Amino acid sequence: MGEASAVDGTRFRAATEEDLPACAEIHRASIEDVLVARGQPVVTWQTAPLVELLSHLRTTDPERFVIAERDERIVGFASAWVRGDAWFLAMLFVLPADQGRGLGTRLLETVLPHSDDVAADGRPLRLGVATDSGQPVSNALYARHGMVPRMPAFILKGPVIHPDAFPRLPDGVTATSFAAIAAGPPDGPGHRRLVDVTGAIDREVIGYAHPDDHRYLRVTARRGHLYTDRDGVMLGYGYERGDGRMGPVAAVDGALVPAILGHLVASVAPPPRDFTLVVPGACGPAMTCALHAGMRIVEPPTLLCWDRPLADFSRYLPIGNALL
Numbered sequence: 237m238g239e240a241s242a243v244d245g246t247r248f249r250a251a252t253e254e255d256l257p258a259c260a261e262i263h264r265a266s267i268e269d270v271l272v273a274r275g276q277p278v279v280t281w282q283t284a285p286l287v288e289l290l291s292h293l294r295t296t297d298p299e300r301f302v303i304a305e306r307d308e309r310i311v312g313f314a315s316a317w318v319r320g321d322a323w324f325l326a327m328l329f330v331l332p333a334d335q336g337r338g339l340g341t342r343l344l345e346t347v348l349p350h351s352d353d354v355a356a357d358g359r360p361l362r363l364g365v366a367t368d369s370g371q372p373v374s375n376a377l378y379a380r381h382g383m384v385p386r387m388p389a390f391i392l393k394g395p396v397i398h399p400d401a402f403p404r405l406p407d408g409v410t411a412t413s414f415a416a417i418a419a420g421p422p423d424g425p426g427h428r429r430l431v432d433v434t435g436a437i438d439r440e441v442i443g444y445a446h447p448d449d450h451r452y453l454r455v456t457a458r459r460g461h462l463y464t465d466r467d468g469v470m471l472g473y474g475y476e477r478g479d480g481r482m483g484p485v486a487a488v489d490g491a492l493v494p495a496i497l498g499h500l501v502a503s504v505a506p507p508p509r510d511f512t513l514v515v516p517g518a519c520g521p522a523m524t525c526a527l528h529a530g531m532r533i534v535e536p537p538t539l540l541c542w543d544r545p546l547a548d549f550s551r552y553l554p555i556g557n558a559l560l
């Protein structure tokens with residue numbers, strides 16, 4: 237990012253770990269402001285998991301996590317990541333009182349790749365972001381930079397009253413927990429095998445491997461399952477968490493996604509009251525099954541935006557809005 241610069245008394249610099257609680261507070265205040273303006277109920281976040289996510293983003297991409305600071309107070313921040321040839325804007329938030337004065341644009345331009353930035357293997361970078369569909373400011377800002385809204389992604393939430401709405405895993409398909417594969421020391425052969433298998437599936441389905449995100453999923457208590465056929469051929473993976481959160485899910489053949497979801501629902505023990513899932517519009521059968529199972533659409537969809545396609549979302553259910 238080079239030297240910190242000053243625009244109207246605002247300085248832009250790389251974030252430190254100590255800045256992250258203040259960033260979490262800006263995230264909360266700016267989203268709350270949007271919800272209140274729309275007359276929507278204000279949801280409360282737990283700060284610790286958000287700071288943990290921000291810390292993961294800063295650890296993998298320190299030069300792409302930037303704050304705007306005025307009078308020694310943080311007034312906005314942006315965080316982006318690069319995995320393979322995908323550049324993705326994970327977060328962009330400006331304090332309500334400071335919005336509409338060019339800070340968001342400046343933060344975005346600071347973390348966007350330069351025209352000559354390429355992936356480690358020389359491929360040009362694809363740009364992407366997930367936005368709030370009811371937020372014209374951010375949608376316009378990103379679309380101006382080529383990241384045009386292309387696909388809705390729905391958050392489904394609620395009890396699974398009819399688990400049979402999800403098909404069973406086909407005969408011959410076996411599920412193996414990641415814990416069984418990666419048993420042993422943290423960087424031992426089991427762990428390396430897990431990195432290899434998830435990497436192979438990810439490269440096929442989303443075009444790049446993201447082992448650091450899989451590590452983040454595991455340390456934040458999501459339990460992964462690998463699906464293979466009788467010959468040991470890898471068919472996909474899926475994650476569930478004890479509180480009912482499901483995803484990400486990746487399947488080499490998209491037809492398997494609903495059955496993986498059914499297996500994940502049955503795997504969460506003890507059964508939670510509610511399950512949660514992010515489903516892109518391209519994964520129609522997963523959405524149909526989840527709704528028949530009893531899950532509900534709880535809020536307007538987010539919009540997946542890109543300049544060139546980011547992933548095959550008919551075969552991939554993302555981690556969330558900040559991590560694909």
Ligand SMILES: CC(C)(COP(=O)(O)OP(=O)(O)OC[C@H]1O[C@@H](n2cnc3c(N)ncnc32)[C@H](O)[C@@H]1OP(=O)(O)O)[C@@H](O)C(=O)NCCC(=O)NCCS
Nearest residue numbers: 266328329330335336337338339340341367372373374376
């Ligand atoms: C989105 C956000 C980061 C933008 O930051 P900001 O500092 O307010 O934005 P800027 O002032 O730099 O730029 C906004 C631009 O959008 C334009 N804009 C606003 N409404 C628009 C509309 N309906 N259509 C088209 N353009 C619009 C503005 O004209 C401005 O462009 P200009 O400077 O050329 O006039 C900030 O408003 C925010 O934090 N919002 C709440 C949280 C949020 O939605 N974050 C994004 C998560 S996806």
